[in-house]
Amino acid sequence: MSALPQTPAIPSGLPAPAPSRILVVDDQPLNIHAMHRVFRNEHEICMATSGPQALEFCRATPPDLILMDVLMPGMNGLEVCRALKDDPATEHIPVIFVTGLSTQDEENRCWEVGCVDFITKPVNITTMRNRVRAHLLLKQQSDLLRQTAWLDGLTGLANRRQFDERLEKEWLRCQRAGCAMSLLVIDIDHFKRYNDRYGHLAGDDTLRRVAEAVRGAARRPGDLPVRLGGEEFVLMLPEIEREGARVVAERLEADIRALQIAHADGEGGVVTVSVGYATGHPSREDQARAESLVGRADVALYAAKTAGRARALAAE
Known part of the structure; x- marks a missing residue:
């Protein structure tokens, strides 16, 4: 193609879009x-x-x-x-x-x-x-x-609908690419007690602050921070192996604790979270589906809660 001439703006019946x-x-x-x-x-x-x-x-x-x-x-x-x-x-x-x-x-x-x-x-x-x-x-x-x-209206994170759609797509993409996929499930500890003591307005503010920490942990364009509902969040990490997921999970747990949001009924007097994480290898697990990764992360979350909360544990 030969060089295009410089031309003045051309009128159009369409409205001008915002600069892109x-x-x-x-x-x-x-x-x-x-x-x-x-x-x-x-x-x-x-x-x-x-x-x-x-x-x-x-x-x-x-x-x-x-x-x-x-x-x-x-x-x-x-x-x-x-x-x-x-x-x-x-x-x-x-x-x-x-x-x-x-x-x-x-x-x-x-x-x-x-x-x-x-x-x-x-x-x-x-x-x-x-x-x-x-x-x-x-x-x-x-x-x-x-x-x-x-998007979730309160936090601006992806909602469950987006998560459900992206989960299967990312699983299949990682399967084709031959790479791992990790998932973190995050739950705010004793959140019902927090709402009962401080009120729902304070609860909403805490949800937003925790959501920002989850968003901050999504450091790559393909990572997906999600609010599933209530006080439960998810962080999807395509192309991340188990050790990488551990680092992200432990750092996120520490970052939320470091917010120092007062919680009289919480672990150490502040808002904390429990995190369960799991890693799958779609190309090696022909019979496994993306939902199995969520299930394993949920089991790990339950184990973290049972072990005393305010910690990150890996799926077996």
């Missing part, structure tokens, strides 16, 4: 710079010159939309899109292919891997601007709906 992060993926820097000139006054433009670089960027800093060439050396755009859609952490990023491919079979392959649109080279600037604008608006609207449906 667009990732341009192309092995030709000239094409990237051309895209940058078109969108730099409206959005934050990032770039990647290879498929692996694009995947790394998306997992670390998910963009709002991707403009990607199909034909690239090594890992082509179709392979990148398929990998993005296979990962729950990146599957909702819309991909628009900017391509010189024109046959029906080539177009069908673009749709099959999960793109939302494609723009044929040579690019019509007006068409590209309006398609990008339309898909950014759709992304913003779908993000809002997803937040309403998938």
